[in-house]
Amino acid sequence: MTVIDIPGSKSVTARALFLAAAAEGTTTLVRPLASDDTEGFAEGLAALGYEVERAPGAWRVRGRPAGPAAASADVYCRDGATTARFLPVLAAAGHGDFRFDASAQMRRRPLAPLAEALRTLGVDLRHEGAEGHHPLRIAARGVKGGAVTLDAGQSSQYLTALLMLGPLTAEGLSVTVTDLVSEPYVGITLAMMRSFGARPTRAGDVFTVPPTGYRATTYAVEPDASTASYFFAAAALTGREATVPGLGTGALQGDLGFVDVLRRMGADVAVTPDGTTVRGTGRLHGLTVNMRDISDTMPTLAALAPYADGPVRIEDVANTRVKECDRLEVCAGNLRRLGITVTTGPDHIEIHPGTPRPAEIITHGDHRIVMSFAVTGLRTPGISFDDPGCVRKTFPGFHAHWENALRP
Structure with missing residues (x-):
């Protein structure tokens, strides 16, 4: 066993898809991961009205800074936690009525801290079944922004989703974190946001994201x-x-x-x-x-x-x-x-x-x-x-x- 060709990172691919969809222009992702999770994410974007072209070794996404093109959509997130947690946040920044559901396995996984943070920011979010779990509905009318406190002790994905939302808000976002697990994943998020033109900063437990929007780019996905x-x-x-x-x-x-x-x-x-x-x-x-x-x-x-x-x-x-x-x-x-x-x-x-x-x-x-x-x-x-x-x-x-x- 010598040189091993490892597929692209799932975490990086999912973030890149979100950022590309939110950016002004068309982004090319080089060597993205092609798997059930990432293909489910791409199909979720398509259901929301984003244009996604998938070719071997390169995916292209035409961004829509104003949010989903669809006025309404029913999005199935499969087993993907990034899909199930990131796409509702992306949709909330636009305008329309959107429903999100997932597999039985994903329905069991928690969502409550992220859902509560979105509600604090004024997002009209309702769970159809168990509180804090999929399925959920969002009546999206854009997000003004402001300050929010978040417990990310179960998953750093809650924080990642909010940070990526920040540049899409009208006034920017300040997130104070009371607990944080898997902190290096947040480092991935901040670095990738900067690659797409955002300017997030961190001071201790407080993350600040100005309302800069995002710019399209060509982004190479590193191995997982x-x-x-x-x-x-x-x-x-x-x-x-x-x-x-x-x-x-x-x-x-x-x-x-x-x-x-x-x-x-x-x-x-x-x-x-x-x-x-x-x-x-x-x-x-x-x-x-x-x-x-x-x-x-x-x-x-x-x-x-x-x-x-x-x-x-x-x-x-x-x-x-x-x-x-x-x-x-x-x-x-x-x-x-x-x-x-x-x-x-x-x-x-x-x-x-x-x-x-x-x-x-x-x-x-x-x-x-x-x-x-x-x-x-x-x-x-x-x-x-x-x-x-x-x-x-x-x-x-x-x-x-x-x-x-x-x-x-």
Whole structure:
């Protein structure tokens, strides 16, 4: 395993689609991620009346700073959290009557802090079912702006959505954050907003966004750091080497910090301006690590952990309980199915060394569970999945790519 071609970042692609739709002019996205989540986002934009052209390797979006062209729309957000959280905010900045719904899995995921913040800003938002969850309706009449307080302790996406709204408001936006998880994702948002001509600033817990609007651009999407974590973990486990070009010292994504965890466990890691390389050394040490800022890679480490020479304790990951599934308990349950001793608490998981036995992994339809436990399967033949196809959410070609990358 040497050079690995990782698809574009889901997080970057979703933000780029929002920003392109809001910008003056036509934006070209280079190497965007083509997956169920991002295609669902693009189809949601089309339902709202935006023009989106998708060709292999390049998507073009004609922006509409005034908001959706459609006077009314019924948008289905599939399983996509970015779609389900970002598109209602984009629509709120325009004028029209819009309904948003999502899959049963996404309906279970929380939305209340974002919904309440929008209401504070004067948005007419109503939930049709359970309060704080999809489906919802928005009677959009533009957003004046102002000051709002937000709890982003469950998801940084709430803050990202509001920040991206700021330049589209009449008077700008000030957001005071009382709690924030996955903070590096907010760094992605701020950097990308600046690439599209906005001027957000931060002073401690207060984010200020003036009403600048956005300008179209050509934007290259970097490889997905969360997806790269599986291949980096594979190298650390097998004693081989994995290089991901385009994901180096200038990368936006905080999940590249996963390689620092692997370094602490004993792997050799080199991060250069051109890419990142991980090489296994034949040893994996146990450790205690706080993964609050890189919690999407928690399942990757959990699946690797049984092969360490001591316990692996992952802390401050309570927010993983409200992802596509309760990832903390699902990881624990699957590790126990493999015969591994695991304990959990409200915000942590501790995994003891052991020899995993073959078993079927219960995925709960979560793409990250499949891709993470594919790492375990490198040393434990016979591991299978009840829903291997759920990887289409972020990496439709994962299984073939994984097999090709691991060939001698």
